[in-house]
Structure formats: C-alpha cells, structure tokens
Amino acid sequence: MPGAVMESGLSSLLSVSIDFETSHLFFPRIIHWIMAGLFALILVTKVAPFMAAVKRGERTMPILGEARDNFRFFGTLVLIAAYFYFMAVVGDMFPYTGYGFLLVSMAFVLLMSLLYLHDWTKKALTIVVVNAIVAPSLAWFVLAKLFTITLP
Known part of the structure; x- marks a missing residue:
C-alpha cells in the first residue's frame, strides 16, 4: 500500500487543472506586474533625479512656461x-x-x-x-x- 500512496502523491503533483474562467488572465497579470515594476524603476532612476535637479535650480520643467504652438x-x-x-x-x-x-x-x-x-x-x-x-x-x-x- 505504501506504493499507492506514493503514486497518488506523485500523480497529484504532476497533474494540472485549469480554471478556464480565469485562465485568460494569467499572462495579462504577469505583464501588468512587469510594467508596474518598470514604471517604478523609471520613477526611481529618471524622475527622482530630474525632480531633484529642478529643485536645485539646475533644470527647468518642460512645457511649463515655454512657448507652445x-x-x-x-x-x-x-x-x-x-x-x-x-x-x-x-x-x-x-x-x-x-x-x-x-x-x-x-x-x-x-x-x-x-x-x-x-x-x-x-x-x-x-x-x-x-x-x-x-x-x-x-x-x-x-x-x-x-x-x-x-x-x-
């Protein structure tokens, strides 16, 4: 009998069940999290240093105060x-x-x-x-x- 327990444990480990009502959301969720991470990375590496330079007076905000067509x-x-x-x-x-x-x-x-x-x-x-x-x-x-x- 120990072989049967081992076999059912292994087969349940290797079996795949798919919930078709929500399976189409799997990759969009991954893409959303990747995009959120990249957005946070951009904020930290690009926007924060730019805003610090604006605060120090080294740079100016684009569009604000500039002439526009x-x-x-x-x-x-x-x-x-x-x-x-x-x-x-x-x-x-x-x-x-x-x-x-x-x-x-x-x-x-x-x-x-x-x-x-x-x-x-x-x-x-x-x-x-x-x-x-x-x-x-x-x-x-x-x-x-x-x-x-x-x-x-």
Missing part, C-alpha cells in the same frame, strides 16, 4: 478625436471590410502630415500624399488580408 497642439487633439469618431462612422458604412480603418487612416495621416509640414514644396507634398496612401494601405493589407483581423 497652439494651432498644432489643438489641431492634433482635434484630429485624434475625429479619427476615432469617423473610423466608427465610416466602418459602419462598410461593415467587416476594414474600409473604415483604411479610408479614415489615409485622411488622418494626410491631415496630420500637413499640419506638421513646414516647407510646402512640391516634393514634400508628393511625399506626404504618397505616404498617406501607402502606409495605411500596407497596414490594412497586412492586418485585414494576411492576418484576417477584423478592422472597423
């Missing part, structure tokens, strides 16, 4: 909000095709590039337009066609 700053915020809003609107017009992502991303990349373009030359505008067409098209093709990921 309000047109580009608020233009970026508006474009980002419009991007997410119109992606849903256009995506509902072409359900399960990814055309909402494709068309709205093309417009977003074009407008964002034009917003930050300093030299409006024919060459620069050509590059902006080609990039606004090619980059979202490539992303759409890879995600929607190769990996069959449903896009808005």
Whole structure:
C-alpha cells in the first residue's frame, strides 16, 4: 500500500487543472506586474533625479512656461478625436471590410502630415500624399488580408 500512496502523491503533483474562467488572465497579470515594476524603476532612476535637479535650480520643467504652438497642439487633439469618431462612422458604412480603418487612416495621416509640414514644396507634398496612401494601405493589407483581423 505504501506504493499507492506514493503514486497518488506523485500523480497529484504532476497533474494540472485549469480554471478556464480565469485562465485568460494569467499572462495579462504577469505583464501588468512587469510594467508596474518598470514604471517604478523609471520613477526611481529618471524622475527622482530630474525632480531633484529642478529643485536645485539646475533644470527647468518642460512645457511649463515655454512657448507652445497652439494651432498644432489643438489641431492634433482635434484630429485624434475625429479619427476615432469617423473610423466608427465610416466602418459602419462598410461593415467587416476594414474600409473604415483604411479610408479614415489615409485622411488622418494626410491631415496630420500637413499640419506638421513646414516647407510646402512640391516634393514634400508628393511625399506626404504618397505616404498617406501607402502606409495605411500596407497596414490594412497586412492586418485585414494576411492576418484576417477584423478592422472597423
């Protein structure tokens, strides 16, 4: 009989039971703890010395008291909000095709590039337009066609 006790103890040690209702949370929990640890490490190694230098007067806080390009700053915020809003609107017009992502991303990349373009030359505008067409098209093709990921 001692062999049976030993065998059941060993088999219970080697058996695996999976709770399928919570098993999908295993890796996200690990990633959250890793990210929290990295955040703490950044705070200790980068932010604390920077704040100490600000307190001593050796450095200044970025953004505070500096001039800001309000047109580009608020233009970026508006474009980002419009991007997410119109992606849903256009995506509902072409359900399960990814055309909402494709068309709205093309417009977003074009407008964002034009917003930050300093030299409006024919060459620069050509590059902006080609990039606004090619980059979202490539992303759409890879995600929607190769990996069959449903896009808005």
